[in-house]
Amino acid sequence: MLTFTIRRLLLSIPTLLFISLVIFLLLQLAPGDPMAQVPLTVPPEVKQKMREALGLGQPIYVQYYKWLIQFFWVEPQVFIDWATRDTFLLGWLPDTHLSTFIDPDTGAIRPVQRAISWQTRSPIMDIVIQRMPQTLWVVGLSYVVGILIAIPIGIYSAYRHYSLFDQAGTFVTMVGFSIPPFFTGPLLIVIFSVSLGWLPSIYDTTHVVTDWASFKIQFMQMVMPVMVLALQTTAQISRYMRGAMLDNLNQDYVRTARAKGLKETTVVLVHVLRNSMIPVVTVIALGMPAIFGGAIITENVFKVNGIGQLLLTALFANDLPMVMTLTFIFAILIVLFNLIADILYGLLDPRIRYD
Amino acid sequence: MTEQAIPASPIEADLELYGALVDKEPQKPPRSQWIDVWQQFRKHKGAVFGGSFLLFITLAVVFGPFLWDVDPKALDIRNKNWRPIYQLLFDSEAKAGWAHPFGTDQLGRDIMAQMIAGGQVSMAVGWLAMGLALVIGSAIGVLSGYFTKLDFWLMRFTDLVLSLPILPLTLLAVTLFRQPLNSRFGPEGGMFILIVGIIGLTSWMQTARIVRGDILALKEREFILAARSIGTRSGKIIRRHLLPNVISPIMVSATLGLATAIITESALSFLGVGFPSDFPTWGKLLSDAVSRMQEFPERVLLPGIAISLTVLSVNYLGDGLRDALDPRLRGR
Numbered sequence: 091m092l093t094f095t096i097r098r099l100l101l102s103i104p105t106l107l108f109i110s111l112v113i114f115l116l117l118q119l120a121p122g123d124p125m126a127q128v129p130l131t132v133p134p135e136v137k138q139k140m141r142e143a144l145g146l147g148q149p150i151y152v153q154y155y156k157w158l159i160q161f162f163w164v165e166p167q168v169f170i171d172w173a174t175r176d177t178f179l180l181g182w183l184p185d186t187h188l189s190t191f192i193d194p195d196t197g198a199i200r201p202v203q204r205a206i207s208w209q210t211r212s213p214i215m216d217i218v219i220q221r222m223p224q225t226l227w228v229v230g231l232s233y234v235v236g237i238l239i240a241i242p243i244g245i246y247s248a249y250r251h252y253s254l255f256d257q258a259g260t261f262v263t264m265v266g267f268s269i270p271p272f273f274t275g276p277l278l279i280v281i282f283s284v285s286l287g288w289l290p291s292i293y294d295t296t297h298v299v300t301d302w303a304s305f306k307i308q309f310m311q312m313v314m315p316v317m318v319l320a321l322q323t324t325a326q327i328s329r330y331m332r333g334a335m336l337d338n339l340n341q342d343y344v345r346t347a348r349a350k351g352l353k354e355t356t357v358v359l360v361h362v363l364r365n366s367m368i369p370v371v372t373v374i375a376l377g378m379p380a381i382f383g384g385a386i387i388t389e390n391v392f393k394v395n396g397i398g399q400l401l402l403t404a405l406f407a408n409d410l411p412m413v414m415t416l417t418f419i420f421a422i423l424i425v426l427f428n429l430i431a432d433i434l435y436g437l438l439d440p441r442i443r444y445d
Numbered sequence: 446m447t448e449q450a451i452p453a454s455p456i457e458a459d460l461e462l463y464g465a466l467v468d469k470e471p472q473k474p475p476r477s478q479w480i481d482v483w484q485q486f487r488k489h490k491g492a493v494f495g496g497s498f499l500l501f502i503t504l505a506v507v508f509g510p511f512l513w514d515v516d517p518k519a520l521d522i523r524n525k526n527w528r529p530i531y532q533l534l535f536d537s538e539a540k541a542g543w544a545h546p547f548g549t550d551q552l553g554r555d556i557m558a559q560m561i562a563g564g565q566v567s568m569a570v571g572w573l574a575m576g577l578a579l580v581i582g583s584a585i586g587v588l589s590g591y592f593t594k595l596d597f598w599l600m601r602f603t604d605l606v607l608s609l610p611i612l613p614l615t616l617l618a619v620t621l622f623r624q625p626l627n628s629r630f631g632p633e634g635g636m637f638i639l640i641v642g643i644i645g646l647t648s649w650m651q652t653a654r655i656v657r658g659d660i661l662a663l664k665e666r667e668f669i670l671a672a673r674s675i676g677t678r679s680g681k682i683i684r685r686h687l688l689p690n691v692i693s694p695i696m697v698s699a700t701l702g703l704a705t706a707i708i709t710e711s712a713l714s715f716l717g718v719g720f721p722s723d724f725p726t727w728g729k730l731l732s733d734a735v736s737r738m739q740e741f742p743e744r745v746l747l748p749g750i751a752i753s754l755t756v757l758s759v760n761y762l763g764d765g766l767r768d769a770l771d772p773r774l775r776g777r
Contacts, residue, residue, distance in 0.1 A: 105604075105605060105608055108605050109605070109608065109609055112609065113614070113617075116614070116617060116618065116621065117617075117621070119621075264491075264757060264760055264761065264764075265753075265757060267756075267757075267760055268704070268753050268756040268757035268759075268760050269749075269753040269756075269757075270708045270711060270712060270752060270753070270756070272711070272712055272715040272728070272731065272732070273731065273745075273749035273752060273753060276731070276735050276738055276745045276749070277745070277746075277749065279738070280738055280739075280742045280745065284738070284739045284742075379610070383610065383611065383612040383613070384612075386612055386613070386616075386716070387712055387715065387716065390715075390716060391735075401613055401616070402616070402716060405616055405617065405620045405718070406620070406717075413617060416613065417610055417613045417614060417617060420610035420613050421608065421609065421610050423610075424608045424609075424610055425608050428608060
């Protein structure tokens with residue numbers, strides 16, 4: 091299992107490199123000049139200098155190599171510096187200065203050049219770190235809520251196969267599958283914000299939770315985005331849960347467990363459930379990146395300023411470094427969760443060994 | 446001593462001897478596979494409903510413009526902001542009437558005509574993108590399942606494409622390549638080609654995997670061996686013997702592909718990177734209406750319901766097809 095894990099980890103490096111190359115080449119092929127927004131009053135020679143400062147004249151492989159250095163070498167250094175300087179967890183360690191260097195001309199200590207966004211002229215990773223918590227809160231919470239709803243539904247509709255509950259559950263999951271989030275979002279806003287006036291329609295990210303009243307406001311504004319995303323998760327996972335339970339309920343070991351006089355709850359919730367969770371856990375891990383993708387739409391509907399919304403604004407503003415970084419972060423998430431799913435499957439099911 | 450009856454003729458003796466083997470009832474005519482499939486399919490209520498609704502929607506958007514020949518782009522500013530006809534039930538004062546059954550938008554364009562025109566685009570994108578994905582997916586699946594040398598590389602490639610972030614990349618490609626395609630094929634044609642191409646190129650992977658799995662199992666069977674032993678060439682084996690046998694997984698993934706394509710196209714339009722603004726699609730209509738949904742909720746509801754019902758019926762159709770095409774489930 092350990093060799094398998096190490097092999098998969100090593101294999102994910104060329105995968106990530108390939109994906110980054112695809113994204114990079116896509117951006118290279120794209121028409122459009124980052125200097126197009128510069129006013130016409132700027133003289134051409136100044137424009138040429140700006141172009142060179144952005145590294146636009148260099149060959150593609152040099153640009154790609156420099157991007158790789160930025161992402162995999164410079165940014166981790168900055169992160170380690172920040173972790174040993176400002177965080178509670180690692181702040182007790184001596185401060186590192188990996189991301190600074192001494193200027194050979196003046197002798198002053200200067201920070202290294204980081205990848206900057208063309209839009210805001212600030213380091214990309216700083217903006218991403220600012221936006222990340224909102225996305226993680228909404229997406230993570232929706233996933234947890236979705237799983238918590240889906241698993242009992244799946245168990246019960248498999249246990250009462252073809253009952254009214256099962257039929258209704260199948261219908262609801264089909265509907266949940268089919269209604270896209272960009273329709274459920276506005277629909278919920280019309281019902282709960284406009285007609286009933288119970289919930290706010292816009293997610294206020296500047297809101298700080300200090301006491302019970304402000305927690306209630308935070309809760310209210312999270313309900314709708316979380317539920318919209320959770321509906322998709324619930325539909326998918328409860329189907330898988332039902333299928334896995336159905337496969338296991340007819341197995342011989344279930345009859346044996348009943349025959350030796352175990353209680354029905356023990357049979358279903360211990361014997362069958364534990365075996366059925368094996369494929370479901372991998373589906374949960376595999377579905378995680380898709381939820382991040384869906385968050386792009388949900389964030390747009392509810393005006394959550396997370397990374398999905400950041401990607402959209404960067405796209406419209408032609409901010410290529412930002413787009414490149416964000417798309418690559420999504421790719422890392424996919425590769426990472428695929429890896430987790432594979433390893434979990436091997437760990438949970440002793441019959442599956444990849445060696 | 447009983448006397449043994451002497452049979453009248455040898456033929457009658459044979460009949461008596463084999464009497465137990467003769468069927469009591471008249472023989473049924475042989476049934477074709479597709480009749481079986483159809484009868485199993487008919488048992489699945491949801492699938493029948495889904496199939497008929499899909500047929501209805503497709504016919505409605507194809508023949509709708511002949512029945513309802515209002516120009517979807519015609520402005521009529523005096524008759525703007527009509528409500529749909531059902532509004533008269535609650536409120537007899539409402540601005541509504543049979544001239545515009547679904548009402549008109551803020552520029553006086555007829556919403557029913559827009560829905561039909563939008564449906565045409567959405568369904569066309571869905572069908573074409575699905576077709577493209579099916580062709581690519583089946584080709585890669587068959588090649589990689591049949592030719593062992595290609596298998597490793599094609600499947601690694603499929604895995605790599607599967608780990609691409611699809612929605613961000615789609616957004617990226619649409620924004621980046623809009624300009625050159627628009628200048629070559631016009632704003633609408635260029636966008637159409639772009640969206641169909643992107644959805645098709647990013648959704649063939651599941652089909653390829655399923656087809657490959659089935660081909661791997663099929664090519665070890667005796668009838669393939671027999672075909673090869675009489676000297677059938679690989680291309681002929683694939684076309685004559687393998688493809689007809691993998692038609693059912695291909696059909697099931699076709700329905701899933703259609704649903705995904707319709708949703709992706711609408712999502713792109715919703716995010717504002719799809720078709721130009723005066724070119725109605727269901728997603729575009731929905732996204733345009735969101736800003737005014739407090740006053741005119743029906744403008745969000747109508748396209749939203751159209752998208753959801755179409756996708757729902759396609760999903761149910763896929764569910765029923767999967768059951769009907771599976772010979773182990775059929776006849777139960």
